[in-house]
Amino acid sequence: MTILEAAAQLRAKATTSRQLTENCLARIELLNPRLNAFLTVTADHALAQAHQADRELAAGHSRGPLHGIPIALKDVFETKGIRTTLGSLLFKDHIPTTDAAVTEKLSAAGAVLLGKTHMHELAYGVTSSNPHFGPVRNPWNTNCVPGGSSGGSGAAVAADMCFMAMGSDTGGSIRIPAAFCNTVGLKPTYGRVSRRGVLPLDFSLDHMGPLTRSVRDAALCLQSLAGLDPLDDTSSPEPVDDYLPPPSVSLAGTRIGVPENYYFDHIDPAVQSSVRHMVQLAAGLGAKVEVIRVPDIPAMNATARVILLSEASATMERFQHRRLEIGPDVRFLLDQGRFLAATDYINAQRARRVFRDQFLELFRRVDVIFTPATPTAAATIGQTTVRIGDHDEDFRLATTRFARAINLLGFPALSMPCGFDANHMPLGLQIIAAPFEERQLLAVAAALEDQTDFHLQSPPL
Amino acid sequence: MTILEAAAQLRAKATTSRQLTENCLARIELLNPRLNAFLTVTADHALAQAHQADRELAAGHSRGPLHGIPIALKDVFETKGIRTTLGSLLFKDHIPTTDAAVTEKLSAAGAVLLGKTHMHELAYGVTSSNPHFGPVRNPWNTNCVPGGSSGGSGAAVAADMCFMAMGSDTGGSIRIPAAFCNTVGLKPTYGRVSRRGVLPLDFSLDHMGPLTRSVRDAALCLQSLAGLDPLDDTSSPEPVDDYLPPPSVSLAGTRIGVPENYYFDHIDPAVQSSVRHMVQLAAGLGAKVEVIRVPDIPAMNATARVILLSEASATMERFQHRRLEIGPDVRFLLDQGRFLAATDYINAQRARRVFRDQFLELFRRVDVIFTPATPTAAATIGQTTVRIGDHDEDFRLATTRFARAINLLGFPALSMPCGFDANHMPLGLQIIAAPFEERQLLAVAAALEDQTDFHLQSPPL
Numbered sequence: 001m002t003i004l005e006a007a008a009q010l011r012a013k014a015t016t017s018r019q020l021t022e023n024c025l026a027r028i029e030l031l032n033p034r035l036n037a038f039l040t041v042t043a044d045h046a047l048a049q050a051h052q053a054d055r056e057l058a059a060g061h062s063r064g065p066l067h068g069i070p071i072a073l074k075d076v077f078e079t080k081g082i083r084t085t086l087g088s089l090l091f092k093d094h095i096p097t098t099d100a101a102v103t104e105k106l107s108a109a110g111a112v113l114l115g116k117t118h119m120h121e122l123a124y125g126v127t128s129s130n131p132h133f134g135p136v137r138n139p140w141n142t143n144c145v146p147g148g149s150s151g152g153s154g155a156a157v158a159a160d161m162c163f164m165a166m167g168s169d170t171g172g173s174i175r176i177p178a179a180f181c182n183t184v185g186l187k188p189t190y191g192r193v194s195r196r197g198v199l200p201l202d203f204s205l206d207h208m209g210p211l212t213r214s215v216r217d218a219a220l221c222l223q224s225l226a227g228l229d230p231l232d233d234t235s236s237p238e239p240v241d242d243y244l245p246p247p248s249v250s251l252a253g254t255r256i257g258v259p260e261n262y263y264f265d266h267i268d269p270a271v272q273s274s275v276r277h278m279v280q281l282a283a284g285l286g287a288k289v290e291v292i293r294v295p296d297i298p299a300m301n302a303t304a305r306v307i308l309l310s311e312a313s314a315t316m317e318r319f320q321h322r323r324l325e326i327g328p329d330v331r332f333l334l335d336q337g338r339f340l341a342a343t344d345y346i347n348a349q350r351a352r353r354v355f356r357d358q359f360l361e362l363f364r365r366v367d368v369i370f371t372p373a374t375p376t377a378a379a380t381i382g383q384t385t386v387r388i389g390d391h392d393e394d395f396r397l398a399t400t401r402f403a404r405a406i407n408l409l410g411f412p413a414l415s416m417p418c419g420f421d422a423n424h425m426p427l428g429l430q431i432i433a434a435p436f437e438e439r440q441l442l443a444v445a446a447a448l449e450d451q452t453d454f455h456l457q458s459p460p461l
Numbered sequence: 462m463t464i465l466e467a468a469a470q471l472r473a474k475a476t477t478s479r480q481l482t483e484n485c486l487a488r489i490e491l492l493n494p495r496l497n498a499f500l501t502v503t504a505d506h507a508l509a510q511a512h513q514a515d516r517e518l519a520a521g522h523s524r525g526p527l528h529g530i531p532i533a534l535k536d537v538f539e540t541k542g543i544r545t546t547l548g549s550l551l552f553k554d555h556i557p558t559t560d561a562a563v564t565e566k567l568s569a570a571g572a573v574l575l576g577k578t579h580m581h582e583l584a585y586g587v588t589s590s591n592p593h594f595g596p597v598r599n600p601w602n603t604n605c606v607p608g609g610s611s612g613g614s615g616a617a618v619a620a621d622m623c624f625m626a627m628g629s630d631t632g633g634s635i636r637i638p639a640a641f642c643n644t645v646g647l648k649p650t651y652g653r654v655s656r657r658g659v660l661p662l663d664f665s666l667d668h669m670g671p672l673t674r675s676v677r678d679a680a681l682c683l684q685s686l687a688g689l690d691p692l693d694d695t696s697s698p699e700p701v702d703d704y705l706p707p708p709s710v711s712l713a714g715t716r717i718g719v720p721e722n723y724y725f726d727h728i729d730p731a732v733q734s735s736v737r738h739m740v741q742l743a744a745g746l747g748a749k750v751e752v753i754r755v756p757d758i759p760a761m762n763a764t765a766r767v768i769l770l771s772e773a774s775a776t777m778e779r780f781q782h783r784r785l786e787i788g789p790d791v792r793f794l795l796d797q798g799r800f801l802a803a804t805d806y807i808n809a810q811r812a813r814r815v816f817r818d819q820f821l822e823l824f825r826r827v828d829v830i831f832t833p834a835t836p837t838a839a840a841t842i843g844q845t846t847v848r849i850g851d852h853d854e855d856f857r858l859a860t861t862r863f864a865r866a867i868n869l870l871g872f873p874a875l876s877m878p879c880g881f882d883a884n885h886m887p888l889g890l891q892i893i894a895a896p897f898e899e900r901q902l903l904a905v906a907a908a909l910e911d912q913t914d915f916h917l918q919s920p921p922l
Contacts, residue, residue, distance in 0.1 A: 127664070204806075232813070310803035317804055318678055339610070342771035342806035343778055346664075353694070 002161045003217040007065040012058060017057070020163075021050040023239040024070040028114065028161045031461060033139045037146075039075050041115040046070060047113040056110070065192035065220045067110030072165040074150050075116040077102050077121060077208075078197040085132050086199060087119040087149075089325040100197025102166055102208055102227050109224040109228060114162050118152030121167055124312060124330050125149065126396055133328035135381050138180060139459035140425055144378040147180035147399065149173040153211045158459055164221055168198060169207045171308060172374075172403025175415035178211050179373035179428025182457065184213045184220040184445070189435050191236030191372040193222075194229030203234070204349075205304060205407040213359045214455060215445040219243040222438060235240030241439040243426050245446035252286035253443060257366030258292045263402060266388050267375040272421030275372045281451055282370070282444070290366050295358040295430050300405035303305030303355070306340060306348040307408070315336025344439045352408055359409050363434040368444050373428030374399050402430060412438045416445050416452035423459035426454070433456045464624045464678040468526040470511040471518060478511040478518070478529030481624075482573050485531040486546050487709065489622045490890075496598045498538050498616040499542050499609075505694040507531060508892040512571040517571070524546040527573030527683045530638070533626040535611050536586060537622065537667075538563050539658035547569035547660060548591050555567060562690050563627055563669055570685040575623050578613030583793050584629060584662045585773060587857055592788035594664060596842050599641060600920035601886055605839040608635040608641035608860065614672045615642035619920055625682055630668045632769060633835075633864025636876035639672050640834035640889025641920065643878045645906070646672045650896050651696030651871030654683075655690035662693070663772040665810075666765060675916060676719040676877060676906040680704040683899060693880025702900040713747035715905060718827030720755045724863060727849050728836040735888045736833045742912055743831070743905070750825050756819040758860030761866035766818070767801060767809040774798025813869055821828040824895040829905050834876035834889030835860050863891060873899045877906050878915035887915070 001009075009015040014023040016031050053068035075085050078096035080103075085091045098108065118136045125148065129135035134150040136143040139159040146155040152179025159167050167174040169187040175185030186209045193208040200206055210221035222243050229235040260277055263273060283289050313334050315355070316326075323331055362369070375398050376386055383418050386399075404415045413425025414437070415428035429448075433441035449455060470476040486504050493499050514529035533701050537547050539557035541564075548550045551920055560568065570573070579597045586609065590596035597612040599605040600620040607616040612627030615638025618626050628635040630648040639646025647670045654669040661667055690696040713809035717741055727734060733857075744750050774795050775786075784792055823830070836859050846853040847860075867874045873896070876889035890909075894902035910916060 072549055179602055208471055306803075314804040314807035317808065338802060338804055340803040342767075342801040342803050343775040343800060345803035346775035347778065 002214045003065060003212065003220055004214065006163060017050040017053040017112060018047065020068065020069065020115070021046050021070045021114070023087055024114055024162050024436045025158065026231050031050060031159050031161060035139060035150040035159055036118055036134055037131055037136055037161060038072065038115045039085055039087070039118045039152065039158065042082055042113055045082070046112050046114045046231050051110060052330050053110050056135055061108035063108070064224065066106065066224055068112060069163050070112045070114050070394055071106060072114050072117050072153065072156050072162040073103060074119050074153050074165065074167050076119065076168050076198050077166060079103050079116065082116065084116065086123065087121045089132050090319055090322055098197065101194035101223060101232065103197065105225055115155050117150070117165050120149035120151065121327050121330050122171060123149040123173060124333060125327065125370065126329035126333065138378050139461055140182065141423070143380050143453040144425065145381050147177035147181065147378060149236040150177050150211065154178055154183055154185070157181065157183045157213060159461060164210050164212045164217060167209060167211050167405065170202050171204045171210060171304060171407050172400045174209050174211060175373050175403050175428065175430060176255045177414060178415040180378040180426060182426035182459070183211050183213060183372040184215050184218045184221060184416045184455070185209070186414040187406070187411045187412060188222060188226065189236070189439055191234050192237050192238070192412070192436065192438065193225045194232040196232040200315055201310050204311060205308055207407065215442055215449045216245060219245060219442045227376065232263060238436045243439055243442055245443045247445035249443050249450065250286060251444065251447050252284055254288045254368070255290055257290050257292040257362065257369040258280050258327055259371060260291045261293050262297045263294065267372055268377065268388065268421055269373045270419065270421040271375060271427050275370065275429055279370055280430045281448055284446055285451065289340070292362060292366060292369070293354055294362070297405050300355050300408050301401055303351045304404045304408040306310040306344055307339035309333065310340050310345040310354050356409055359411065360434070361402060367433070368438055371402055371430045371432065372400060373430040376429055377421040377425035393425055406432055408450065411435055412441050414441060414445055416449060419454060464526060464530050464673065464677045464681055465675065467530055467588050467624060471529050478573060479508065480786045481529065482507050482511040482531045482575070488620065492620050492622060495603055496600060496616050497595055497618055498547055498578055498597055498620065498622060499533065499576045499717045500579045500613065503543055503574055506543070507573050507575045511909065512579055514571050514573060517857060522536040524569070524571035525685065527567065529573060530624050531565060531573045531575050533575050533590055533614065533617050533623040534564060535580050535626065535628050537659050538627060540574070540577065541563050542579065548582045548594060549585065551592050551707055551780055551783055553801055560653035560691065561594055563686060565644065565657065566686055567908055573668060575696050578611070578617050578626050580583050580613055582612035582788050582791050584610040584634060585612070586788065587790035587794065598842070599839050600626050600922055603649045604841050604883070605886065606842050607643065607654035608638035608839060611638050611672065615639055615646070617643055618642065618644045618672045618674060620922060625671050625673045625678060628670060628672050630670060630868065631663050631666045632765060632868055633861045634865050635670050635672060636834050636874060636889065636891060637860055638877040639699065641839040641887060643672040643915065644674060644888035645676050645679045645875060645877045646670065647683060647875040647914070648867070648873060649683060649687065650697070650873045653699070653873070653897065653899065654686045655693040655696050656691055660775055663681060663769050667856065667870065668771055675787055676903055677706060680706060691842060693761055699897045704900055704903055706904045711747060711870040712743055712903050712905065712908050715748045715829070716827040717743050717748045718751050718753040718823065718830040718831060720830065721752045722754050723758045724832040724885035728833055729838065729849065731880065731883055732833045732836060732881040732888055734882065736831065736890055739879050739890045739909055742909055744910055751789065753823060753827060753830070755823070755847050757914065758866050761816050761869050762862055762907065764809045765811050767805055767871040768792065768813070771801050771806040814826050820872065821895070823864055828894070828901055830893040832891045832893070834861055834891040835863060838882040838884070838886035867893055872896055873902050875902060875906055877910060882917055
C-alpha cells in the first residue's frame, strides 16, 4: 500500500493510524531480526503519535497526506530524546535534545515515527556490513546488500515495515538502496531540503530525501520537506512547487536525454535492456528522445571524491582522539582525507563549477536525462568486487559511479524501479533534472510508473 | 584638486579634460622616475579619451562626475590592448584582448585612463621592493615604502599624478597604501564590485576598490563601479545605494564602536593619539561612542592566512612549470600554500563563518567601528622588521594585522587620513561597517573629513 492509498483509506475511515502503525510494528517485529533494517524501534512513541493522529482526524483536522502515516528516519536525523547513532560507536549513546529540521517537518505533517533505520557507519562505510551494528540484508535476497548508505531505509520500505523512510545522499546513498531494493529514492536539489540537525558528512555534497514505494509518495513527502530554513545556511529560498503529479501525466513534448557515452558502458546486460525499455516507453508516451554526450563523468566522480574525502575528514577532525572507535574502513577514508592538499580541494571546487556549467548547457536541450542508477544489481554481503562483462570492478566504486557525479552538480535525481536482473534482483532507472525542477522530474517518473508494474512487485519474504 | 572639484570645473567650462589629462601626464613625466608609481603610461590613449570626453561634454552630453577625469588602474585590471603585468614576469608581455569589468565601467563613465600602476608581485609580495620592476617610493619620503600591494596606486594619487587609482585588497592592499600615502582607500563589501578580468589572488578574500584624495571622491567612484555582474559568480545582486554623502553630514545618533581590545595594543603612540582624536571628533559631532570587545583578531588573521596561502597556490598551480620566473618571496609563499592540508582550509572556511556571525552580532550594537589602519606609518624600503614599543615585529605581519581580518569578513572598510607620526609620515583611520552599508561608512568618513585638513596636506615633492 502506498501513502496515497493509505491516506485515502484514512480519509474514508476504512482504517486508522493506529491500525497502520500496528501493522508496521508487527512487520518490523517479524522481519527486523532477519533484515536488521532498524537500529531503534520507537513502538510506544509511534502508538502515541498514531493515537494523537486518529484523534485529530476524527475531529476533522487533517494535517495533509502524511497525517497518521507510519514512517522511519535514517539514523542520521536527530530525534529529540531518541538515540541517534549515525551507525557509529562515537554516537552510540547520543540522545539529541532537539529534532532535526526533517524530523520537525514530518512531525508537523502528522507522520508517525516508527524508529531509526540502519546505515553505513557515519554514512561513509566501504564494506556492506557495518562493523558495529552488523549488516542490513536485502529483502529480495537476504544474502545480498541493500545498498548504502541508507540501506536500512531501502530495506524497511521494500519490506513494508513503513510507508516511507528518509535517507541522505552524498554520493548515491538514497538512489543506490532505492535501486537495489526496488523502491523510489529521491535526491532533491542541493538546498531544497534543510540539513539542520544532521551531522554533515560532507557540507557541499549532502542531500536529504525520501525512499518510498511510489513516485507520487515521493512527491507528497517532498511537499512536506521542501522550503527555506533560515537556520540552515545552505538552504535555498527558491519557491516551493506543487510536486504531486496529476493522476494522468502526458509526456508529449518532454525532451529526454539519453547519453551515448559512459552510462551504458560496462553494465550488466539486464540493466542495459531495462533502462532502454524505459526510454522506449517514454517515447511511446510522446517524449522526444535526444541522444546526448555527457561531460567527463569519471573526472566528475574523481572531483567529488576529493571533495568528499576532504570535507568528511574536516568534519570528523574533532573525533581524532577517538579514532579507534571508528571501523577500519571509515578510519582509512578519514586518514586519506587528512593527507589531501588544500590546493587539490580548491581546484576540485573550481572544476565543479565548470562541470556544472557544462550540465546546465545540456539542460537547455533536454528536460531530463535517463541513465541506469547502478551498473549492476546488489552484490552479496561481503563481496568486494563485482564482475561486469569480462573484468572485475571494486564494488563500491562500481555502485556509485553513476550517482556520485550528480551530487557534485547538486541537481535533483531519483531512482525508480525499472526491472530485474537474471537473479530477479531489482534494477533502478536514474532520472536527472535541472536545479529545482523536481516537479518535472517527478512528473516524468510518474508517467513511466503508471505504465509499469515493477514497483508493485514484492520481495520474497 | 578632487574629482568633485574637477567635475565642477569641467561643468563650468573652467577647464577641459585635455587640460586635466595633460597636467597629470606632466606630473607623471616629472615624478615617475623618482616614484616608480606607473608601470605603463598610456599617454596617447589618454589624450584620445580626453579629446572624446571634451567633445561629448561640449555637446552637452555628460556621462556623470567621472566624465573626463584622468585615472589609473592597478596593473591587475585587464585593459584591452594594454599590457597588464600583475607586477610579474609571468605576465610581462600579457596584452589582454578584453577589458576587466572595472575597466569597462570606468570607461563607460567617461574616465580617462592614464596608465597602469605598479604593485607587489602578483599582489602577493613580501618585501617592499618588487624584484622585477623595482620598488615604488612613498611621495612623503622616497626612502619609504608606499605600502602594498596597491603601492603604485597610493603613490600616484598622493603625488597628484591622477585623480583616482583603482586597487585590489586581499589582506589590506587598498587600505594600507591609502594610510601610508595619506589618501582615502575604500574596500567595498565582498561582491559589491565585479572582479571579472582580474586574475584572482584569492577567490574568497579579493576585493576591488578606489584610492582617492577625498571620501566623496571614493563615493563617486563606487557609484560607477558597484552593481551585479552576471559574468562574475561572486558578484552580489544587492541593490546599489546612493553613495555620495551630502555636503553636510550629521553624526547625531550614529553609534561608533571603539574596540577596547587588540586594536590599540602595540601601536605607535602617534597612531594611538590620532585615532583617539578622530573618535573625539565624531563624538563632538553627535556620534554615540560605544566601547566594544572585538572577536579574536589574531585568530581571524591566522584563518585568513590559511585561506590566502591555499587559494593563491591553487590559482597559481598552472604556472608551476614557470616557478623560477617568480621572485623568491612569492615563490616561498606559493610553496607554503601547496603544503597546507585540505582539512585546514575547510576548517578555516568554517571558522570564518563563526567570526562573521560574531561581527554581525557586534553590528547590532554599533553602526561603524573605528580602528587604526596600521600600527605604524610606512617603513623604510628594505626594512623587514619594525620596532613598536620595546619589541620588533615582522613588518608585513605588523602592517596587515588590522586590515586582514576584515577581508575574512568581507565587510566594507576604508582608510582615511587622520594625522602624521613624529617623522611627519601619514597615518590612517580604518572605519568598518556592516555588509553593503557603504553609504553609512562613507557618510561617517565624510563628516570627519569635513572637520579635518589632513587630506589637504601635500607630500614634500
